[in-house]
Amino acid sequence: MNCLLGIDIGTSGTKTVLFDENGTPLASSTVEYPLYQPQNGWAEQDPDDWYRASVQTIRTVIETSGVSPESIKGIGLSGQMHGLVMLDASGTVLRKSILWCDGRTTEECAEITETIGAERLIELTANPALPGFTAGKILWVRKHEPELYAKCAHILLPKDYIRYKLTGVFATEVSDASGMNLLDVKNRCWSEEVVSKLSIDPSWLPKVYESPEVTGYVTEEIAALTGLCAGTPVVGGAGDNAAAAVGTGVVEDGKAFTTIGTSGVVFAHTSNMVIDPKGRVHTFCCAVPGCWHVMGVTQSAGLSLSWFRNNFCTAEMETAKQMGVDPYYLMDKEAANVPIGANKLLFLPYLMGERTPHLDANCRGVFFGLSAIHTKRDMIRAVMEGVSYSLRDCMEVLKEMGVVSNEMLACGGGGTSPLWRQMLADLYGCPVKTVASKEGPALGVAILAGVGCGLYPSVEEACRKVIRTNEPQLPDLCAHEAYEHFYAVYRSLYPALKDSYKALASL
Ligand SMILES: Nc1ncnc2c1ncn2[C@@H]1O[C@H](COP(=O)(O)OP(=O)(O)O)[C@@H](O)[C@H]1O
Numbered sequence: 287m288n289c290l291l292g293i294d295i296g297t298s299g300t301k302t303v304l305f306d307e308n309g310t311p312l313a314s315s316t317v318e319y320p321l322y323q324p325q326n327g328w329a330e331q332d333p334d335d336w337y338r339a340s341v342q343t344i345r346t347v348i349e350t351s352g353v354s355p356e357s358i359k360g361i362g363l364s365g366q367m368h369g370l371v372m373l374d375a376s377g378t379v380l381r382k383s384i385l386w387c388d389g390r391t392t393e394e395c396a397e398i399t400e401t402i403g404a405e406r407l408i409e410l411t412a413n414p415a416l417p418g419f420t421a422g423k424i425l426w427v428r429k430h431e432p433e434l435y436a437k438c439a440h441i442l443l444p445k446d447y448i449r450y451k452l453t454g455v456f457a458t459e460v461s462d463a464s465g466m467n468l469l470d471v472k473n474r475c476w477s478e479e480v481v482s483k484l485s486i487d488p489s490w491l492p493k494v495y496e497s498p499e500v501t502g503y504v505t506e507e508i509a510a511l512t513g514l515c516a517g518t519p520v521v522g523g524a525g526d527n528a529a530a531a532v533g534t535g536v537v538e539d540g541k542a543f544t545t546i547g548t549s550g551v552v553f554a555h556t557s558n559m560v561i562d563p564k565g566r567v568h569t570f571c572c573a574v575p576g577c578w579h580v581m582g583v584t585q586s587a588g589l590s591l592s593w594f595r596n597n598f599c600t601a602e603m604e605t606a607k608q609m610g611v612d613p614y615y616l617m618d619k620e621a622a623n624v625p626i627g628a629n630k631l632l633f634l635p636y637l638m639g640e641r642t643p644h645l646d647a648n649c650r651g652v653f654f655g656l657s658a659i660h661t662k663r664d665m666i667r668a669v670m671e672g673v674s675y676s677l678r679d680c681m682e683v684l685k686e687m688g689v690v691s692n693e694m695l696a697c698g699g700g701g702t703s704p705l706w707r708q709m710l711a712d713l714y715g716c717p718v719k720t721v722a723s724k725e726g727p728a729l730g731v732a733i734l735a736g737v738g739c740g741l742y743p744s745v746e747e748a749c750r751k752v753i754r755t756n757e758p759q760l761p762d763l764c765a766h767e768a769y770e771h772f773y774a775v776y777r778s779l780y781p782a783l784k785d786s787y788k789a790l791a792s793l
């Protein structure tokens with residue numbers, strides 16, 4: 287039997303899944319780790335937490351599956367995008383990684399825009415300078431931590447740090463590199479102009495591959511720690527969203543998915559490069575060589591619900607533990623008993639600022655319309671609806687650009703909730719499907735590994751062989767109409783609060 291391994295370095299945890307060559311999961315293991323928030327709007331993680339989680343989950347899936355390590359023909363890596371990992375010349379991590387949802391670099395982004403020129407930056411990198419992206423984080427460390435910056439010899443993205451630990455190679459691939467503000471997204475290589483104008487040492491940047499290409503091989507040391515065979519090939523893989531696209535079969539024009547992970551993303555495949563002139567959605571290379579994708583991002587999707595759970599649902603967490611079920615299952619049940627509109631309670635999910643459509647690192651979460659009638663269950667529903675309104679905002683921009691068809695796939699932790707999927711179907715006004723496999727990004731990069739090691743002829747062929755979809759959830763037209771009224775009020779809130787957000791941030 288031929289097997290493939292997919293490793294996804296998510297924000298909530300690392301998930302490693304072993305598949306057979308038909309995409310059937312044989313074993314899966316997840317290890318969670320903390321998110322550090324040293325200041326309001328900052329977010330960091332320890333790259334060595336990702337490494338420990340990777341080693342542990344690889345070892346676990348090999349042991350529990352009982353497959354022989356020789357049968358693992360290739361490994362694919364996926365991960366949260368944009369995070370800055372800085373290493374010194376000996377390969378030691380210099381500081382905690384500054385993550386995709388960290389909003390500290392508004393000033394540095396303005397500096398990048400001024401240095402390159404707003405139009406030229408979009409011409410070269412297909413995107414404006416955004417606080418979530420990596421280049422601003424590099425400039426922030428240069429300005430605020432010069433002693434540490436002086437020791438830097440390598441810059442990597444989260445999953446590429448794990449690649450370095452597995453193979454000893456400094457490499458990345460086009461989909462993740464697109465989110466650094468340093469890649470020439472059209473030509474799929476580093477932009478010499480941007481790198482040199484920002485005075486970033488080009489020797490710090492890893493070599494860029496296409497997603498299915500082999501980038502290196504598992505070392506003897508890692509083999510001894512994990513049970514893998516030394517010499518197992520590791521392919522480029524993809525940023526988590528490009529990886530989820532492969533894992534849900536979104537590899538052709540007109541196909542799209544929504545993921546509710548820590549972040550929320552509405553993603554559409556494009557075989558031509560399409561750019562939103564207002565910069566509200568990102569244009570990145572995708573994992574299919576020669577193709578791109580457009581995606582809108584809600585910074586705090588699952589994060590809003592996990593924040594609510596952790597702070598206000600200790601009773602549900604306790605009951606869930608006693609019942610041996612997931613606390614989110616109980617929270618879903620409570621929310622399902624509340625009518626559309628959460629008894630006139632709205633939630634703006636801007637806990638970590640927002641990208642699509644506002645591009646504002648300073649905005650923050652709001653419960654709007656709170657009344658003495660409301661209970662916790664209204665608030666749970668309002669959080670889930672608020673995230674769905676924000677995803678509808680993403681959808682509206684993609685529709686304006688003409689890149690989505692009238693069908694949507696749902697994935698990510700939140701995409702496993704039938705209630706959340708129905709909210710999406712009702713709000714988008716289109717059927718929402720899931721794929722039979724729940725493994726999204728891990729399956730996506732396992733498929734890429736299968737292409738890289740010759741088990742499949744192409745990404746598209748592999749998806750045709752492996753991906754199966756379930757029956758769709760259909761939109762309810764009455765619910766759609768009801769949501770339209772609440773969505774209109776939701777849309778009016780950000781413009782009304784914009785100046786107040788700025789004032790609050792400046793205090
Ligand atoms: N049954 C569920 N109902 C609603 N939301 C859920 C459920 N299960 C998981 N989630 C959401 O999914 C999020 C985690 O998604 P996941 O895709 O694993 O995250 P990441 O890839 O960012 O680490 C949680 O924060 C939670 O909000």
Ligand SMILES: O=C(CO)[C@@H](O)[C@H](O)COP(=O)(O)O
Nearest residue numbers: 296297366367386547548549
């Ligand atoms: O910043 C983005 C995409 O631009 C996020 O989608 C990150 O890639 C984090 O993903 P999750 O941890 O939510 O999967």
